[in-house]
Each structure stands twice: as C-alpha cells, then as structure tokens.
Amino acid sequence: MKAQSTGILRTLENDPSEEWKHIEGFPAILDTNGSIAIRIREVLWMKTDIENLEWQDHVLAIGSYLFKQGIFTDVEMLSIFKLFVSLAQIEDKNALDVVTYLFDFDSTFEDFIETVSEAMYYLVYPIPSPAVLVKYYEEYFGLVENKNHWLDLDGKIAGVEFWDETIDFSNQSTEEIKELLFWVAPDLRSRLVELLIQLEINDLEPESWEELDEKVSKKDEFLHQFPTSYKVYGSKLSKIPPQSVDANTLSIFPQEIVQEKAFSYAYSRPETEEWFKIFFPGGERIGHAGIYIKTRSGSFLLDYGMTVVNNRIPRWRAFTEKIDAVLLSHAHLDHSGALPFLLRKSGPLSKTPWFGTRDTKIMSQMLFRDTRNVLTRNWEKKAIDSIPFVSEITSQANITNALENHVEISIGEEFHPLPNVTVKAFNASHLFGSVGYDIEIGTKRLFYTGDFNLQGSKLFSGAEFPVDDVDTLLFDGTNYAKYEETIGTVELQQVLKDHKRVIIPAFAMGRTQEILYKLLSQDSIEERKILVAGMGGRLIRELKLSIKSKNVELAPAIIPQEFKDGTILVAGNGMLQAGTSRQILNSTKDDDDVGVVFCGYQSPNTFGYHLLNGNPSLRAEYKQQIYKIKLSGHSSADSLDDFFGSVNGRKAIVHSPEGAFERGKRNDIVRPRDIEGELQ
Numbered sequence: 001m002k003a004q005s006t007g008i009l010r011t012l013e014n015d016p017s018e019e020w021k022h023i024e025g026f027p028a029i030l031d032t033n034g035s036i037a038i039r040i041r042e043v044l045w046m047k048t049d050i051e052n053l054e055w056q057d058h059v060l061a062i063g064s065y066l067f068k069q070g071i072f073t074d075v076e077m078l079s080i081f082k083l084f085v086s087l088a089q090i091e092d093k094n095a096l097d098v099v100t101y102l103f104d105f106d107s108t109f110e111d112f113i114e115t116v117s118e119a120m121y122y123l124v125y126p127i128p129s130p131a132v133l134v135k136y137y138e139e140y141f142g143l144v145e146n147k148n149h150w151l152d153l154d155g156k157i158a159g160v161e162f163w164d165e166t167i168d169f170s171n172q173s174t175e176e177i178k179e180l181l182f183w184v185a186p187d188l189r190s191r192l193v194e195l196l197i198q199l200e201i202n203d204l205e206p207e208s209w210e211e212l213d214e215k216v217s218k219k220d221e222f223l224h225q226f227p228t229s230y231k232v233y234g235s236k237l238s239k240i241p242p243q244s245v246d247a248n249t250l251s252i253f254p255q256e257i258v259q260e261k262a263f264s265y266a267y268s269r270p271e272t273e274e275w276f277k278i279f280f281p282g283g284e285r286i287g288h289a290g291i292y293i294k295t296r297s298g299s300f301l302l303d304y305g306m307t308v309v310n311n312r313i314p315r316w317r318a319f320t321e322k323i324d325a326v327l328l329s330h331a332h333l334d335h336s337g338a339l340p341f342l343l344r345k346s347g348p349l350s351k352t353p354w355f356g357t358r359d360t361k362i363m364s365q366m367l368f369r370d371t372r373n374v375l376t377r378n379w380e381k382k383a384i385d386s387i388p389f390v391s392e393i394t395s396q397a398n399i400t401n402a403l404e405n406h407v408e409i410s411i412g413e414e415f416h417p418l419p420n421v422t423v424k425a426f427n428a429s430h431l432f433g434s435v436g437y438d439i440e441i442g443t444k445r446l447f448y449t450g451d452f453n454l455q456g457s458k459l460f461s462g463a464e465f466p467v468d469d470v471d472t473l474l475f476d477g478t479n480y481a482k483y484e485e486t487i488g489t490v491e492l493q494q495v496l497k498d499h500k501r502v503i504i505p506a507f508a509m510g511r512t513q514e515i516l517y518k519l520l521s522q523d524s525i526e527e528r529k530i531l532v533a534g535m536g537g538r539l540i541r542e543l544k545l546s547i548k549s550k551n552v553e554l555a556p557a558i559i560p561q562e563f564k565d566g567t568i569l570v571a572g573n574g575m576l577q578a579g580t581s582r583q584i585l586n587s588t589k590d591d592d593d594v595g596v597v598f599c600g601y602q603s604p605n606t607f608g609y610h611l612l613n614g615n616p617s618l619r620a621e622y623k624q625q626i627y628k629i630k631l632s633g634h635s636s637a638d639s640l641d642d643f644f645g646s647v648n649g650r651k652a653i654v655h656s657p658e659g660a661f662e663r664g665k666r667n668d669i670v671r672p673r674d675i676e677g678e679l680q
Contacts, residue, residue, distance in 0.1 A: 006061045006097035010140060020062060023055045029062075032071050036062060038617050040072075044079050045607035046577055050087075060084055064098050077102075078310045079605040081123050088383040092128040095120070096136050109137055109144045117182075124310045126387060127183070130154040157183045163191065174199055178222065181318065186341075186388050190348045193321045196222060197232060207239045209269055225319040229298040229418075230267040232322050242266035249416055252407055257351045264324065268297040268419030274442025278472070278652075280672035281314035286478060286655045289335045290314030291448065295441050298324040298418040302437070302448045302474070306337035309603060311375075311390060313338040325417040326354035329450025330434035331363035331509060333371065340368055340398040341389050343405055353407045355417055357425070359433025361406045362542050363509055366535060368399045411435065428452040429460035430633045431510040432543055436465050449475045451655070454635040454643055458517035459510070463635075470649045477656035478634040481663035489630040492597065493522050499595035499625065500565040501588070505581035505608060507574035510633055511600050512536025513545065515570055518631070520549055529564075533557050533571035533580040560587035574600045576608035585622065592623040599631040641665055 008017045016029050025035030040063055042048045050056050063080035066072045072080075081098065084090045096116065105115035113133060120127045128136075131154040134144050144150065156172075160180055169177060177196055181189055200223050206212035209228070216223050226232045245265045253261050274296055282290030287307035293300050301323055306313045314320075326342070329335055343349050356364070372394045375384065384390050392398050409415055414424050420442055425435035430451040439446040447470045449463075456462035467473055495502060496519075506512040512532060519530055530552045532540065537554035540547065557580045563569060571580040588594045602609035611618045612626055619626075635643065644651055644666055651669045653661065661671055 006064070006094045006101075009061050009064055009097045009101035012065060012101065016065065017061070020055075020058060023058070029066070030069055030071060033616050037066060037071055040066075040080065041076070041610065041615075043083065044076060044605050045610070047607065050083065060090075060094065060098065064101055068102060073604040075309055075603055076605045078123065081125075082310050085125060085387070086379040086383050088380040088386070090125065092132050093136065095123070095125050096128065096133075098123070100140070107141070109134075109150075112137055112141070121312070121315065124312050124387070124389075129157060129183070153179060153183075156180060160184055160188055160192070163188060169195065174220075174222070186316075186392075187346050189316070190321050193318050194348065196318075197226070197322075201233060201236055204233070204236050205239060206236065209240065209271075212237075212240075222318065225317070226322050227294050227296060227299050229296075229322075229324070230264045231298060231324060237267045240267060243268065243270060252415055253353055254351075254405065254407070257353065260351070264298065265419050271296070271442075274420050274444060276441045276444060276446060278446075278474070279317065279319070280654065281317050281320065282654070283314070284654055284656060284672040286657060287334050288313050288338070289329075289450070289655060290338075291474060291654060292317070292319060292323070293439075293441075293446070294319065295418070295421060297420045300325040300327060300417055300421075301342075302327050303329055303335040303450060304338045304342050305332075305334040306393075308333055308337075309605065311393075313341065313389060321348050323349065323352060325352060327417065327423065327437055327439075327448070328354055328356035328360055328364070329428065329436065329448065330431045331356075331360045331367055332431060332451070333367055335450060336360075336364050336367065337371065338389070338393070339364070340395065340402045341392040343402040344392045344395070344398040345401045350401060351405065353405050353417070354402070355407045355409050355415065355423070357411070357433035357435060358408050359543060360435075361403065361408070363432065363539065364406075365399075365403055366539065366542070367509065368393075368402070370535065372396065372399060409435075426465055427460070427463060429454075429456055429463040432459075432513075432539075436463065438466060438470075444472075445470045445649075446472045446474070449473070451476045451478060451634055453633055454639040457514055457631075457633065458521065459514050467643075467647050467649075470647065472650045472652065473644075473647050474652050474654050475640075475644075476634070477640065477653040477660060479632065479637050480640055480653060480656045481660040481665070482637045482657075483663075490627050492518060492629050495595045495597055495627050495629075496522060496525075496528070496568070499593060501563060501591075501593070502568045502595045502597060503563075503581055503584055503588070503624070504568065504570045504597045504599060505574050505576050505579075505585075506536060506570050506572065507600050508535035508539060508572050511574060511631070512570055512572070513540060514631060514633070515599050516540075516547070516552065519568060519570075520547075520552075525549075526551060528566050528568050529553065530568045530570065531555055531558055531562070533569065535572060536570065558584070560584060563588065574608070575602050575606035576611065577606055582607070585624070588624060589622045592625060594624040596624045596626050598626070598628045644669065 008019055020026055028034030029036050043050045067077035099116055099119040103115050103119045105111045117127055130150040134150050137144055174196055177192060181192055200219055204215055212228055230237055243266055245262050250258050250261055277294045279292040281292055282288050289303040289305040291302040304326060343352055375394050384394055409425055411425050411427055414422055416422055422440040424438045428434040428436045428450060430453050436449040436452055447467050452463045454462050504515055506515050519525060532554050563584050569584055573579040576582050598612050602612055653669050653671050
C-alpha cells in the first residue's frame with residue numbers, strides 16, 4: 001500500500017477534486033449513502049479491507065473532505081485517521097495536510113503551532129518537530145519570523161533525545177528548559193520536570209511551612225503547580241520538624257513504598273485548615289476521564305482513562321508527574337485505560353498506588369490485557385512504536401506494574417491516600433465494584449461520582465450518595481439532558497415472543513451480566529437456551545456470580561451450527577465490530593426471523609450504529625429484525641435533575657455529551673470550560 005496522498009487537500013475549497021473523478025460512484029460523493037461513503041464505511045466496519053479499494057491512496061483525503069462537508073461524523077473522521085496511523089501509513093506531511101484543511105488558524109507561525117498542537121492532541125498523533133513545522137509553513141504559507149530560534153530549539157530537542165548523565169544544562173535558562181517540555185517524549189519530559197524543580201528549589205532551606213510558603217510565593221508559576229509536599233521538596237524539608245506517623249495509616253500501602261510514604265506523612269502539614277484546588281486535564285467530554293486534586297499535603301488523580309475510538313488520554317500537565325495516588329471509580333477504559341501509561345515502569349510514578357475495589361482490579365486486568373491484544377493484533381509494530389502512549393499501554397511489563405500498585409478498598413470503610421485526606425467509597429451501582437468517593441480534605445468535603453446509576457438495575461440497587469452538604473460535587477453527566485432517551489425502544493419480552501433465535505451484542509463488562517439477569521427474569525425463559533460467549537462469560541466466572549439456571553451456558557465462542565431455534569446468544573462485541581456476535585449475525589443475515597437486540601451505546605463509526613439506524617446498504621443485506629431496548633448503567637436525565645436539587649454545594653459536570661449542557665434545565669451547574677484553569 002502506498003503512502004497516503006493528501007496534498008490535494010490544500011487546494012480544496014468547496015468543490016471535490018478533479019483527481020477523484022475516475023472513482024466509481026463519484027457523482028454521488030456528497031450523498032451520505034453514496035457508494036464512496038459506503039465503501040469507506042465498510043472499511044471502518046471491518047466489513048472489507050482497505051487494500052480492496054482501488055483508490056485507497058485517496059481515502060484519507062476523501063474522508064477529510066466528506067467530514068468537512070458534513071457527510072462523515074467527527075468520530076468517523078478520527079477512525080479513518082487512526083486506521084492509517086495503525087497501518088504506519090501516516091507521515092508528518094500527511095498529518096499536517098489534514099490539520100491545515102480541517103482546522104483554521106491565524107497567519108502567524110506561533111498560531112500555526114498552537115493549532116497543530118491542539119489538532120494533534122485531537123487526532124492522537126505526535127506533534128512534528130519545529131524544523132518540520134518551519135519547512136511546511138514556509139512551503140505553503142510564508143516566511144517564519146524568528147526562524148533561527150525555532151531551528152535552534154529543534155537542535156536542543158535532538159540533543160535531549162540523547163540525554164545522559166553528563167549533559168550540561170548550566171548554560172540554559174529555566175525558560176529555555178520549559179520550552180523543551182512541549183516537544184519531547186514522555187520519559188524525557190519527566191526528567192526535565194524533575195530537573196526544573198531542582199533548579200527552582202536549589203536555594204530553598206525552609207525551617208517552617210510559613211517560610212516555605214513565603215519563598216515559593218516569590219517563585220514563578222511552575223512551582224505553584226505542585227503541592228508543597230515531601231514528594232516535591234524532599235530533603236529540602238529536613239529543617240522542618242517531622243511529625244509522628246501512625247503505623248495503621250501506612251498499613252494500606254504496598255510494602256515496597258511504605259518508607260517513602262512514611263516520609264510523606266512525617267513531613268506533612270500539621271494544620272487542619274486544608275484547601276483544595278481542582279484541575280481538569282481530562283476535560284468535560286465523555287471518553288478520557290481525569291481530574292487532578294491539589295491539597296496542601298499532596299495531590300491525587302480521580303480516574304485516568306482513554307478514549308476507545310482514538311486512544312486519547314487526559315492532557316499532560318507538569319503537575320501530573322508528582323501525584324501521590326490515583327482513586328479509580330471503576331474499570332471501564334474511559335476511566336482506567338491510561339493507567340498502564342501513567343504508572344509505567346520507566347516513569348516517575350512507577351510505584352504510585354491506585355485505590356479501587358477488588359472487582360475493579362479484576363476487570364481492569366481483563367480490559368488492560370484485552371486492549372493490548374487488540375492493538376498488537378490490529379496495529380503494525382512500527383505504528384505502535386511511533387506513538388509513545390500506545391507503546392506504553394501495550395507493554396506487558398507496564399500492565400503488570402500497574403496492577404501490582406493496586407490498593408484494595410472496601411465500600412464504607414475509610415482510608416487515607418495521603419496526609420490530611422480521608423476517603424470513603426460508596427456503591428455507584430454502575431458496574432461491579434464501581435464507587436463514588438466522599439473525600440474529606442481538612443474541613444472541606446468533595447464528592448466524585450464517576451459513572452453512577454440512581455435508579456438501579458437487575459444487578460444493583462440505586463446509588464445513594466451523602467451529598468446534601470458537600471462543598472463540591474463532581475458528577476458524571478452521561479445522560480444529562482437526554483430527556484428523549486426511551487424513544488424507539490421496545491420491550492425485551494416482546495422480542496423473545498416474536499423470534500425463535502435472538503442475537504444480543506453486549507459489552508462484556510456489566511452489560512452482558514445485566515442482560516443475562518434480565519433474560520432470566522422473563523416469562524417462559526426455561527424454554528430457551530442462553531449462550532453467553534466471550535469475555536462477558538469469563539467475567540461471570542472471575543467474579544463468581546451466581547447463575548441459578550440450567551439454561552445458561554458460558555462458552556468462549558460458538559459456531560453457527562450451535563445457534564439453533566430456541567437459542568439466545570449474548571456476546572461481544574457490543575457494537576458488532578467483530579467477535580462472536582458479528583460472526584453469527586453474518587451467518588444468519590438472510591433469515592428475517594432472527595431478532596437482533598441492541599442494549600448499549602453505538603458509536604457513529606461502527607457497524608452496529610449504522611445497522612440500528614437503518615443504513616440502506618446494510619438493511620438490504622441483513623434481513624434480521626433489528627431492535628433496541630432501554631438498558632443503561634447511568635442515571636437518567638430526570639433522576640439527575642432531582643439529585644442535583646438535593647445538593648447545596650457547587651456542582652460541576654465532568655462527563656457529558658456534546659450539547660447536553662445547553663439542553664439542560666438547570667442553571668446552577670458549571671463545567672470545566674467555564675472555569676479559569678482551576679476550581680478552588
């Protein structure tokens with residue numbers, strides 16, 4: 001396959017390219033169901049291979065064009081770009097062509113860099129070097145002012161890549177070193193952060209916390225990102241009298257980090273008048289949760305996830321390098337998936353504990369390994385190695401290290417992840433082991449919900465959180481303002497009555513088990529055989545769930561011959577992108593007596609989404625009857641509104657779909673974009 005050609009994008013305005021006119025179906029290029037759009041989508045649906053497209057060299061350019069014309073969704077555009085990244089068929093020039101076509105920027109080179117940085121984060125592609133950006137900009141947009149500065153910076157970046165213990169930074173200012181942070185790889189960035197801290201605190205010898213505060217207040221903003229804790233200042237606190245440490249406080253930590261934790265507690269502030277500041281590196285959209293809490297005594301993260309569509313993680317900030325702990329609300333990848341990267345063996349947080357329930361660890365282990373298997377199977381090794389984050393989360397050593405850092409917690413029992421911070425977990429009723437955290441920081445109270453379900457389900461009773469008098473509530477808003485969410489749904493009992501064979505594609509973690517319990521509660525289910533295939537069945541075994549029915553069979557996979565009359569298949573993949581459910585769907589596509597029941601979210605780039613929403617090409621090929629039932633592990637829009645009415649403190653929505661905030665009925669809720677950097 002040739003390298004992707006996107007140069008044509010720079011000349012496109014509103015009209016399709018002349019170069020594409022040889023492609024079959026070109027006259028209908030702006031038709032959402034035209035053959036060009038369908039054939040690209042078939043690649044995204046894993047229905048055909050990109051090598052089967054005779055015009056494969058134009059796919060990225062055409063996909064970008066169709067996105068800009070409103071034919072493809074942003075998720076589809078991301079998926080097209082990710083496909084070529086995974087095949088190692090994207091080069092810096094191709095990526096910059098896409099960025100300059102899709103994103104607007106002002107005329108200056110600095111604005112261009114800012115736009116490229118934002119776009120590359122969105123596309124999950126490493127930002128090209130300053131020299132590459134200078135060459136590209138001058139080729140297409142004009143001369144770069146202060147060009148020598150950028151080329152000199154490029155040389156410094158290259159030098160840091162070969163950093164060893166003898167490298168001399170003495171002739172560089174801290175501002176010059178800080179500029180390197182933007183460009184270098186994660187582990188080098190971590191070393192630069194450590195170097196900057198040491199340079200900043202070199203002349204500090206405080207004899208009291210008050211003296212330290214006074215001296216730090218005179219420093220620049222870099223030091224102010226970090227708490228004045230032992231983890232940051234280390235031996236510089238030796239003149240401050242230590243406190244005694246309760247052995248029970250340290251007993252929760254893994255033995256190999258107890259000594260470090262002992263120093264952190266001994267050199268923590270004795271005052272009870274704590275404060276906290278909240279930062280949102282994970283943003284507000286659903287997909288890559290991550291919230292940073294800074295206190296006087298240390299700092300911690302609430303979740304650290306990644307998007308499944310494009311493997312994006314929370315934005316890097318220097319303060320992330322010095323966190324003391326992670327509190328994980330549950331195992332779903334959008335809340336946990338970046339943990340193997342954060343706690344990688346080569347990084348500064350390799351021995352940092354993360355707190356979560358036993359069930360959360362079990363499911364995290366399954367999901368981390370499944371993610372590794374999927375990426376290493378579908379990505380070229382060259383592509384994996386080219387993106388540091390992907391390389392780190394596919395490392396078995398990093399996965400093992402992250403899992404070994406787990407500290408088990410129990411519902412309702414207090415624990416102390418760092419000094420002057422007391423935490424208690426409450427059942428969130430979203431997923432096995434999912435919790436909301438009641439966090440006391442001195443005399444202040446913060447509550448973080450993660451995903452939660454107030455109504456309850458077949459698996460869990462509704463969540464009950466003590467939030468009426470909290471100072472700050474950070475809440476999941478997955479269904480916020482979705483007042484029409486039940487439209488188009490049917491009752492499961494009716495589907496079972498109308499069809500002898502039923503396929504239920506379901507996510508392995510939570511949804512498979514809930515639909516199974518829902519099935520077992522239906523009338524006349526004893527006449528049916530329920531096959532639970534794949535990881536969902538494995539989780540039932542791992543969690544030792546009680547299934548009181550002889551009709552249920554847990555199987556790694558099944559073959560089409562086993563899908564007989566009277567059979568209900570519950571299997572991944574929940575969006576029908578692959579797996580047993582897709583295999584059986586394909587084998588029965590001519591049988592209009594088979595019912596297919598969707599019970600979870602369908603991403604716009606997937607086969608399941610288009611089948612459910614009546615894509616003509618799929619509905620013409622797949623004759624089965626398609627249904628959607630209401631089944632959600634999240635609180636409904638109405639229950640969320642009622643819930644917020646009982647909260648007196650500040651309320652910040654941290655995970656919500658596009659447009660939800662504007663549709664919501666309440667005016668007492670803030671979101672990260674409305675906050676100037678931090679919430680105090």
